[in-house]
Every structure is written in structure tokens, then in C-alpha cells.
Amino acid sequence: MNKFKRIRKFAQRFSWMLLVVWASLTLTFILSRVIPADPARLAAGLQAGPEQVLEVRKALGLDKPLIVQYFTYLKDILRLDLGDSIQTRQPVLDDILRYLPVTLELVFLSFFIYAILGVLFGVLWARFPRNIFSKFLSFSSILGVAMPVFWVGLLLQLIFAAKLQWLPLAGSLQYQDFDITRYTGMGILDSILSWNSEALRAAVLAVILPVTTLVLSQIAIATRLTKSTLEVELRQHYVRTARARGVAEWKITIFDALRNALNPVVTMLGLQFGWLFGGTILVEVVFSWPGLGLYSFNAFRTFDYNPILAITLVVTVTFVVVNELVALLYPLLDPKLRERK
Amino acid sequence: MSTPLLSVKNLEVRYLSATAKAVKGISFEIQPATCLAIVGESGSGKSTTALAIARLLENSANTKASEILFEGKNILNASKKELRKLRRERIGIVFQDPIASWNLSRKVGTQLLDAFDKSERPERREKLIHFMEKVGIDKAAQVIDMYPYMLSGGMMQRAMIAGALLGNPVLLIADEPTSALDVTVQADLLHLLSELRKEQGLAMLLVSHNLAVVSQIAERTVVMYSGEIVEEGPTSTLINSSKHPYTVNLIRSMPAMDQPRKVNLYTNEVRNASSEGCVYANRCPLVIPICNSQKPELQLIGETNVACHRHSEVKKLLEVSNGSITSDS
Ligand SMILES: Nc1ncnc2c1ncn2[C@@H]1O[C@H](COP(=O)(O)OP(=O)(O)OP(=O)(O)O)[C@@H](O)[C@H]1O
Ligand code: SF4
Ligand SMILES: [Mg+2]
8 A cells, every 4th residue: 555545544534533522522512511400500509599690601601502602612622721620610621631640540550451361361261261260260250240340349448458458448649648749640650750669569559459440340351352262263274284283382372373363352452441441430439549530420420511521522532542543553463454554 | 014104093083063973993004105095075084084193183072093103103192292293393284275274364484483493493494495495386485474365275285285394294194285276286286295205205194085186196095985994905906996886986976187076976865873784885876685784894805905795796787887886786
């Protein structure tokens, strides 16, 4: 494929992405105006009289026709002006930039562990189906899907924090307890950057339970998909050919079969990344983890609609971008696609 | 006769998913540097036999045998490690379907060299290029770095053969190595295989549905029907004076070598599963009452082994009908 074609393909993808983002923005806007709660009323406070509410309504532009509101909303987003949060009385953008890294610490760590363990377990299960560990996997993968996130979280808290007292019950790293700077907002990274082992210890301990909860609640999906796609590959004739050549079994599993099974697995991992992002909301609530999830939970509770719209935007964009990145990965995995591109 | 390179005794295979045995206690031998062909219609158990010898059936089937002696050692008792070494260095295998036999997303050379240690690879690679040129691949050094899907079916199979020769095997197992290919390519490849065999002093187990093909290559031939050997002997004798009715029909129904197998002359009727009588009884034109009650054992008649109660009459009847044997009366 020549350069021109490649650029055109990229432009196509990119405009598709924009379209998806725009559609979800519009949908969120409609939802926020249709829901029968009155934002002006909430913003003005419970004690406010009708006049004050009217004033707030005007100030927020909520008295204008819907279509005008819609365009103002789009224009503001383009200017990265996401409005103010009623609750924190801060620009929403500032809030998001503050809370996002705290959440990303959870998401990145969970995703990393999730992907590695999920694929590893799937491989073990497919290769040694009669092994006792595989039996355990097949049993627990049903349990894992059936157990809701908050339930797993509470259970872990009960055992490891309340009962055994090995790990903190809730909360993230307390910066003020240690002499460290908030470079990124990610506890572990900041403690490393500040070269403070005490803080690092605390940060790691704090992260264990929420990450475990997130991983446990999702791992069955990766494990099962890896197992079933790998099983199909292991039955292919080329696997028999490799055996006939005297190639070691582990080599065949990894370099032949797993490699070919990876396409659907990577797609799934991409989607799961988006899901983990959404799943942190519950986990952050259970563990009082001061990230975007807890922030949006509070925003939902008080119908603080600017943050809600903004968070929808962030989640959607992340989802779309991750999926596009995954699509870009395919040709690397499959030489046939690489050639066609 | 010298000691055989491979000696199979009472090989029995039952696929776990099937009720009937695919191979029912067969025995045969291959002498060093000779070619033995296994022929028979589809489903007669040829591939199963070939795979069982290389112990490539493990998980899907139940394999039993008194012994499978290869170079004096019982393959059935070989450890996983010994098996790998055996497959890498003593036995080369070529399968029927070249496309399915390759992993399409890895380079040709990478796959063929996978079995060898890193330290060995540069040397093996040179050797592979040498063998590739030998089997008629131009620009072998480039093909080695190509992906299999960039090659034609014939090229894939040539590369496969080159790979099978790489470990300097003494036995080459070829399961219908050409039947998925173009007719012109088929003839080329078969010619090549028999040349290589003579040159390298290889013994070969050639599986084929086509007697015409094997008549040019194999010293001895085994005719299989429904998991059993019905006739075995020197190829030319077996073809020119067949003593089993099935062999006769097989020869008569063969398309010439350069024609693809199209028509299935054998009806797929349910075969008699009873172990009492002759396996061929329900399709045999010469069937007599004893055929259904007593199993004919393989016995040496002249130069060939044959399992038929009426082996002495087959020739006579054959001359009379001057066509495919249809009826006895
Ligand atoms: N994996 C399997 N599972 C169950 N049954 C099988 C399997 N492979 C083969 N069989 C059965 O075993 C018998 C022998 O099959 P086999 O493949 O050895 O025949 P073949 O002589 O090689 O035939 P063909 O000329 O079609 O390759 C057949 O009845 C077939 O249906
Ligand atoms: S034994 Fe009887 S049934 Fe079997 S092949 Fe001979 S004549 Fe036919
Ligand atoms: Mg076969």
C-alpha cells in the first residue's frame, strides 16, 4: 500500500473516531436535559427561593432554547471549557486533571496484571486441561463472573483489612504523611520519583486491595477467551506438523499457537481496558479511592451535571482511542494483514 | 533379509470419538532404504497408521501394539524427549495438506529451524537452503524468509520436504504428499521424492490412495481395507497378479496417475463391524458362506501375503470377466 492510501485510511479512521465521540457527547447532552431533575434548583441550593433559582438558571444559560444550549455546550467543549463543578466550585477540567492520574494508577496496574495473568492462566488451562489448577480455574471462572465488584471488594476488605489487618482498609497514599511531592498524582510513581521508600511501601499497600478487586472481577473473561482460542489453535494441523519436526511442546504453544490466538485476545483486552476504566467507579467507591470514579460517583449523587458530561467525554474518548490503538496493532500480529495494508 | 528398519506388530488404533477401531491389529516391516506403500480407499486407516508410527495421535486416540520397533528400539516406550530427538533426527514427515500444515503467520525458515538449538541454526540454515535448492526451489535463500502464504501449494510442499530432510532422517513418512496438488506438480514431486530417496539412502513409508502412483516408487505395497491389511507383497507382483478381490477392484478403478481423484467408486455403505467374517464380505463379488463366518488370515501365497478364502480363484475369475469382477455365478 502506498503512502497516499495509508493517509486516506488513517483519515477515515480518524473521522470515524470523531463521529463516535460526537455522537456520545450529543447523547449525554440529551440525557442530561431529559432527566427530570432540575440542575438550577440543585445548584442554587435547597434553601433557595424561586427567584434565586431563576437567577441561577439564567446564569447557567438554562433558560435558553435547547438548541442554543447544545451549541454552547459543544463550543465550550472545543475550547476545553467544561464548566464548573457545583460541588467543588472548581473548573471541571482542573478536577479531572487532578483525579484522572489517581484513577489511572489503579487502571494501569490492574490492566497490566489482568492481561498477564489472564493470558497465562488461559495458556495453562488449554495446555493442561486435566491439571488440578485447570480444574480450579474452570470452577472459579464461573464464580468470578458471578461475583459483583463491590461484593468482592467488601469481602477482601473484611478479610485482609478488618480481620487480618495486613492492608489498609481504604484510601490512597496520604501525601501529607510523607515528605513527597505530587508530581503525577500516582502514589507509587510519586514515591519513586521522590525516592522515598516509606512512601512507596504505603502506596503499594494501599493499591493492593483495589487492584486485586478489579483484577478478580474481570480475570475470568481473559482466561476463558485465551483458553478457548488457544484450544482451537492447538487442534490445527500446523501444530501437528511442528510436533512431527520435533519442536518442544512449550515452543509450539507459545510461538505457534498462542501467537495465532492473540488477535481476538488483544481485541478483548482493548475492550476490557475500557471496562476497567468504568469498573473503577465502583471500586473507588468501595475503597474511598480519591480518583475520577469517586468524583463522578459524587457528581452523580448530587446531579452535578457538568462533571457528569465531562466524565462521559473522558470515558468515551478513552474507549475509542484504545480500540483504535488495538486496530493498529493487528497488522503487527498478522503478517498477512501487514502485507495487505 | 537384513533386520528391518521399522517393524510394526499388531498395531491397533481406536479414536476416542469413534466406536469402531480405525486400525485393527496390523503388522508390517520396512527394510532400510526401501519404500513401502500403503494404499486403500478413503477411511481405510492409512493416515492413522502413519501417524501412529510417529506417535502423533497421543491425545485423540488409543494406540496399542505389541511393538513398534524402529532401529531396534520400541517407539512405544520412548520418552517425550527421545521422541523429539527421533522426530528431529531420524524420521521426517510430510503431510497431505500443504496449506494447513504450515503456520501461515511465521516465516518458512523459522518454522523449519524451530526444532534445532540456537547454536545449531546457522549451520542448519545453510543446509536447509541446500535442500531447498535440491527439491527445486529457486532463490531458496529468499524463500526461507518468506511467509508460507506467499508460496504456491507445490512450493509449500517442496519446502516441507526440504524441512523433513533437514535432520538427515533414515525414514521418511509421506502421507499423500501430492494429492492436494496440481497433476503436473504431482508427477514432478513424486519423481523428486523417489530420486531423493535413492540418493540419500532413505527408507520411505508412502501413503497413497493410488496404486498407479506407488507402482513407480515402492518396492513393496500394503493394501488396507477397513483398518486391516488384505494383501501385502512386492508391488509389481501385487499389481500384476493380485490375489485379493479388493486389490483387483482397486486397480481397475484407479484413474491413471495424472488424473485427479474425482469419482468415488466405493460406496460408503456401512461396513460389517462383526469381527467374525472377512472385512470385505459385504462388498465382495466372490463372497461365499464361509466368508461371513470365518475370518481369512493373512497367508503367504507365492510372493504375497493375502487374506482371502478364495485367493486361488481370483485370477481365474478375473480372466473370465475381463473387467471389474462383478459376479461369481
Ligand atoms: N481424528 C479422528 N477422530 C475420529 N475418527 C477419525 C479421526 N481421524 C480419522 N478417523 C476415522 O478413522 C478411520 C481411518 O481414517 P484415516 O484418516 O486413517 O483414513 P485414510 O486411509 O487416511 O483415508 P484418506 O484417504 O481419506 O486420508 C476413518 O473411518 C475415519 O473416519
Ligand atoms: S474372503 Fe470371501 S468375502 Fe473376503 S475377499 Fe475373499 S472371497 Fe471375498
Ligand atoms: Mg489420509
